[in-house]
Amino acid sequence: MFVARILPFPLFCLLAFTAFAVADEPVKPTWRYVPELMRPFWQGEVIEGESVLFIKDEKTGEARAAVLFPIQEVLSVKNSVGDVAYENGKDFVWKADSREIVIPVGSRIPTKTLQELRRPAKSQKYELTHRDGNGEIFFGGRLEYAEMQTCITYRHAADLWKAPVPKFDPKMLPQSVAKLVNKQPLSIVTLGDSISAGANASALYGAAPYQPAYPELVRRQLAERFQGPVEMKNLAVGGTDTGWGLTQIDKVVEAQPQLVILAFGMNDSAGRSAKSYQETTKAMIAKIREKLPECEFILVASMLGNRDWIRLKHEAFPQYRDALNELVEPGIALADLTSIWSGFLELKQDWDQTGNGVNHPNDFGHRVYAQVITTLLEPK
Numbered sequence: 001m002f003v004a005r006i007l008p009f010p011l012f013c014l015l016a017f018t019a020f021a022v023a024d025e026p027v028k029p030t031w032r033y034v035p036e037l038m039r040p041f042w043q044g045e046v047i048e049g050e051s052v053l054f055i056k057d058e059k060t061g062e063a064r065a066a067v068l069f070p071i072q073e074v075l076s077v078k079n080s081v082g083d084v085a086y087e088n089g090k091d092f093v094w095k096a097d098s099r100e101i102v103i104p105v106g107s108r109i110p111t112k113t114l115q116e117l118r119r120p121a122k123s124q125k126y127e128l129t130h131r132d133g134n135g136e137i138f139f140g141g142r143l144e145y146a147e148m149q150t151c152i153t154y155r156h157a158a159d160l161w162k163a164p165v166p167k168f169d170p171k172m173l174p175q176s177v178a179k180l181v182n183k184q185p186l187s188i189v190t191l192g193d194s195i196s197a198g199a200n201a202s203a204l205y206g207a208a209p210y211q212p213a214y215p216e217l218v219r220r221q222l223a224e225r226f227q228g229p230v231e232m233k234n235l236a237v238g239g240t241d242t243g244w245g246l247t248q249i250d251k252v253v254e255a256q257p258q259l260v261i262l263a264f265g266m267n268d269s270a271g272r273s274a275k276s277y278q279e280t281t282k283a284m285i286a287k288i289r290e291k292l293p294e295c296e297f298i299l300v301a302s303m304l305g306n307r308d309w310i311r312l313k314h315e316a317f318p319q320y321r322d323a324l325n326e327l328v329e330p331g332i333a334l335a336d337l338t339s340i341w342s343g344f345l346e347l348k349q350d351w352d353q354t355g356n357g358v359n360h361p362n363d364f365g366h367r368v369y370a371q372v373i374t375t376l377l378e379p380k
Helices: 144-148 174-181 214-226 242-254 274-291 316-325 337-347 363-375
Strands: 015-017 029-031 046-052 054-056 063-066 073-079 100-103 150-155 186-192 230-234 259-263 296-301 332-336
Touching: 046 363, 054 100, 174 186, 174 214, 186 214, 186 242, 214 230, 214 363, 242 274, 259 274, 274 296, 274 316, 296 316, 296 337, 296 363, 316 332, 316 337, 332 337, 332 363, 337 363
Parallel strands: 186 230, 186 259, 259 296, 296 332
Antiparallel strands: 015 029, 046 150, 054 063, 063 100, 073 150
């Protein structure tokens, strides 16, 4: 069984290089922080580097994909690395006030047929049986989906996102926010599964655009926003669930955090009830507070996995979110990625923002995770 263990260019997927290098050693490329990339996607009138995967009609040869919002102006269309810019009217066409972008025959933009996103039964490392019984979902263990996806930066009308979004509440995480505002050191620990460990973020594989996973994006955004010291200790391990998290309390306490991000659910959904999920999460909080009574928490309600994977219990995710929401009180906040992903999947397809085909985000998704979490900590 498998378990989860552009304002226009050059803002999207910019690369920077470290300012120092040891003689005769190659300079290591790294992701460059750009504030526009970390602005919540539901705010403003420009969405940066939204990912899509164009699906080709085998009869006509045309391919299509939809973005989240009706387009007023396309600012940039690039590959996921960010080093190839595509031409309007040649590589893609679009109509104002439509969410659809069309890829004509002869375009340089990658396209796939629906059949190419399937594999024969039992032909992959993990058995990912499609819900319709016709083979398996194609699994991308590294950046295979990113290589198929395209990043769109475009202008749209404001205030179009209708799904729930996080809101800053000064009562929820007052001590963490006070440290940030006063430029005092803030120590954060993230405990979670493979999503938090960085699976399918480009930095994990040393590949462009070298974007780190959401915990480091959270650290970087808070450090840049408040211009103070923020430390992130990432204790996440792939393939884990809340039961495993309960065994890691000593490691969490050892790091002496003021804020802990608990991010489980994808693997729990294989069989843990919402009540058990809630009780185990509550126990983690209690055990940490036995040693660190002032510690604050952000509870992450997970993104959704691929609805077409037969073994994924999709109904568990909103149940888990509601269970976490019952734990919310001053000092414990909820980062609701479940509702965000539900909104995504009403407008787009799973393959548009998946990192591996089944249950990880791509770079765009990791940025969304960070946008949701940092919103809880940023007074407006």
